[in-house]
Amino acid sequence: MPEKNIDFGKFGARGIRGSDAVARKLDELAGGIATPVTVRRGLMARLHYLTKSAHARRAAQDAGLTVTDRTLKAWLEGGRSPSKANLARIDAAYRAVRRQNVARHLLKRLNRDGRGTRVEIHPLDQSQVARPLQRVVEYRTMNVRRWDRIVGSWAAGDYQGLDDAWTTDVLPDLGSQWGQYEYVTNIGFAA
């Protein structure tokens, strides 16, 4: 891929990878519990979400919450409170399960029966780049029709897969300048 950036930010450009921006936006669209896990209210909400049904428990276990049912019960009843490491595990498991649960619905909304979703790409920030090295990078929009790989790898937590799907499948549709949009300030779309 000759268009790929090799040493991004060498001259002061700032931005995040397009796929990261997509993952961030998808997380935003997926929504979820806003209260942090360190607060009792947030912890309880997450634990309830992860222990609601047998299916949820299994998903939590697959997502890395490998504690015994006895521990979970103690946490839920407030007899014990999870350690810092376990709090992080609960949060990670919650995010993974939440993504899996909303992925199907989100995918349907984004594909819109093949009509796709309009995506806005806001270019990288060049304000810290020396004037002679600045380039005209415009705001672009495009329609993305096939979201299956993007949402699939996002739901699986596979960031490399998401990056591949975004950079090799979607971005080249922008035309010969797609390399300028590998790093962006923001990617916006609605679902």
Add this chain to the structure above:
Amino acid sequence: MSDFDAIDSLLAAVGPEAELPAPRVRRELRERARLSKAQVARALGVSPSTVAGWEGGRDPVGETRTKYAYLLDGLAAKFAADTEPETASPAEPAAPPVSDPTADSPSPEPAEGDEVETLAVPEPCVLCGHPAGTRVAGFAQHLDVVDCRTTATAAAPPADPTARPANAQAPRPPSRMARPSERSKGPAGRAFQEASGPGDLIGQAVQGALAEHQGDVEAATAVLVKRAIPDAMRLLDESRKGARYDVIAHPWIPDILKKQTSRGADQIWEARPKWTRAELPPGRHEVTTLDINGAYLSALKTHLPLGQLEHSTGLAHDRRRAGVHLITPPEWEHEAVLPNPIGQRDEPGPLWVTEPTLRLLLRLSSPKYGLCEPPEIHESYTSGATENLLEKFRIALKDARDTAIAEADEVTLEYVKAMYSKFVSTMGESNYNRELYRPDWMHIIRSQAFANLWLKALKAHDEGLTVVRAMGTDELHVIGDWRRVFPEGRGVTEVKVKDTYTAGTGTTEHTGTEGEEE
């Protein structure tokens, strides 16, 4: 030969001036064509205030006058079928209305194939020289042979072709020579084009819903209100077709515009007025509660930032940009008679305000008003701005609203109201409208509504009314004869009486007539 040309042009210049319709008619013609003063002014090469002057009774002279008459003629011809009763003069022969009932077709073609236009002001007939109310193929003339022939011998063509060998063309009356040459090229019906707009989406939606529910007004209204948000977004898309700027729906948003918690607020201060006069003048007074119609609809015309907001510090205000600003507001010394333009702020110190509030403060600190010191701007998040981004959208809604009021069409009225109010309230971080994620616009539009209300309060104060209360977006309580200050009605430029009560020394007593909420 050029000598003769120069003389010709001089002669043409001293010829009779083009006649103009009455000032009221000028304005009506322009408004019916949905042309703004600025558009007309640009076409004529004058300033919009000059056009306003012409519509207020002044008369243009010289070449501008000819051009203006040409424009008005074109407009009159366009609306011939409807304007005839207003502009017809006694001298006008009974000209057949040239356009069929569908007067909106761009070039009305009569059956004969020649293009016949009706003139707003009669012009000399090319054949007999007497005033004629119609123009065929660019030449003013009588349609009926009888009108023309009775006078044909009495009035010879005013210019004698043999007297001027340089001018080998057919004789033309002087009033035609002073006119721009485009006139003879084509009919005035092509002089302007119908403003392109989003079409009649609103009317179609209403009719569709009524048809679907077999004319059940309540059911149709419920359905329409329910789909108001997607319909508003569709109307917005339609109104931006072929426009200069895209609506950027998902830009990066600075943290100050993000809600701290899911239920919480962000850091922007919208300057909502919530002010009650501390003490009334002595005696008992009749207080009128005025309601500003469609406050949020009018507030759609405001300076909106187009793209991503960019941070800047320590810069003076740039009129071409808009956004949110961290300012230290000036002291307000008129609290006794007028609300503070930044609203009821309890804590002192700097605060984030939006563009309309800042512009209001800057305006009030200008020498013309001199009501306060200029605010101190510390930081800004701004982007290049335009006032016209939602203009077609607003006009479409306003026209639908005006028509609905004129026809007492409650369904359309409710639908339009739901469209603009929900559009504004959900354009930020709302789950009900994910197409548009512009909390900055939402704050700016709301602030604009508040600033508009504040300016109405100032106007009332300047005209000698006593402002008692300014609340929310659209509520103004005044003492005095407000009818000479604000026109009463349901249009967006008019106000409505919500309530009247007596207040003053002694107890407040309610004698009110409750108006409907709008």
